[in-house]
Amino acid sequence: MLLQAAGFAVLAALSPTALLITAIYLGSARPRTTALCYLAGAVLISAVMGIAVLLLLRYGNFQLPGHRTPRYGLRLALGLLILAAGAVAARRPPRLPGQPGQGKGIVSQLVSSPAPMTAFVAGVLIFMPAVTFIAAIQVIATARAGIALSALGLVMVIVINVAFVWLPFLAYLAAPGWTTRTLAAFNARLRAHGRMLLILALLVAGAVLTVDGLLGLIRPS
Numbered sequence: 204m205l206l207q208a209a210g211f212a213v214l215a216a217l218s219p220t221a222l223l224i225t226a227i228y229l230g231s232a233r234p235r236t237t238a239l240c241y242l243a244g245a246v247l248i249s250a251v252m253g254i255a256v257l258l259l260l261r262y263g264n265f266q267l268p269g270h271r272t273p274r275y276g277l278r279l280a281l282g283l284l285i286l287a288a289g290a291v292a293a294r295r296p297p298r299l300p301g302q303p304g305q306g307k308g309i310v311s312q313l314v315s316s317p318a319p320m321t322a323f324v325a326g327v328l329i330f331m332p333a334v335t336f337i338a339a340i341q342v343i344a345t346a347r348a349g350i351a352l353s354a355l356g357l358v359m360v361i362v363i364n365v366a367f368v369w370l371p372f373l374a375y376l377a378a379p380g381w382t383t384r385t386l387a388a389f390n391a392r393l394r395a396h397g398r399m400l401l402i403l404a405l406l407v408a409g410a411v412l413t414v415d416g417l418l419g420l421i422r423p424s
Contacts, residue, residue, distance in 0.1 A: 204346040208356050210411075211339035212363035214404040219397030221245075221329055222367040224314055226386040229375050231317035238372050240319040244326025245365040252332040253340050253357050260344035272420065274345045279416025281341065282409050285334045289405030292398070326368070335408045336364055 228238040263273070310328050313321040343356040362369075375382040393400075 204342060204348060204352075205356050205359060208339045208342040208360055209363060211335055211342060211408055212360040214408045215333055215335035215339060215360075216364050216366045217400055217404045218329070218367060219393040219400065221365075222371070222386075222393060223390055224310075224325060224329060225368050225371050226383075226390050227314055228317055228322055229371060229386065230383060233317075233319065234375065234379075236319050237317050237322045238368070238375070241322040241326040242365065242368045242372060244323040244328075245330040245368050246326075246361060248327045248330050249332070249336070249361045249364050250357075253336075253361055256332070256337055256340045257344045257353065257357060260341060275416045275419030277341060277345070277416075278338075278412050279420065281334060281338050282412030282414070282416055285338065285405050285409030286413060287409075288334060289402050289409055292402050292405060330365065335404065336360070338408060338412055339364075 225238060225241065228234065228241050231237050260277075310325055313325040313328075339360045340357070343353055343360070346353075346356075348356070371382060371386060374385075
């Protein structure tokens with residue numbers, strides 16, 4: 204259960220935008236405070252939505268043996284939804300290279316003027332749960348696991364989901380100069396290949412959930 208949930212969480216964490224914004228905040232006038240507020244917003248929204256999805260599925264008793272069909276039907280629906288998201292992302296024309304703060308959207312405006320409060324709000328908006336994050340939570344919610352194991356799984360998913368924030372932040376605390384240079388080089392590659400990375404993550408997660416859902420529905424109880 205934990206391994207499968209971790210796999211979906213890794214796919215959910217593959218967000219080029221999240222890492223690009225982390226790099227911007229670590230290069231701001233108040234890098235530590237601003238990046239920490241960004242991390243706080245990301246953790247908060249991930250925790251709130253993760254708990255909400257977990258409780259909702261547990262309230263529906265999806266983990267019980269008698270709810271096999273709804274459980275695998277949910278996985279099939281999530282898989283198809285993720286595949287559809289991957290198809291939409293693949294058909295959407297690529298954006299022109301540039302920093303996230305060059306647009307006119309809410310997040311772009313927040314990022315264009317780095318400050319602790321705007322960074323917190325940006326963290327909340329950027330880490331609004333994606334379907335892959337919900338897929339990771341459903342693995343925990345539909346497993347016949349106790350409260351302690353479910354709580355451990357939830358914390359694990361949240362930590363992995365925001366890894367593109369806390370990993371660079373810890374690296375910056377240890378070696379600011381090296382981290383700044385490395386992020387600049389890595390972000391250049393992400394701007395070139397981030398879209399393909401996102402599409403592949405969606406297709407992999409969607410395929411796994413779709414196959415698992417279908418096998419679960421057609422397999423004899």
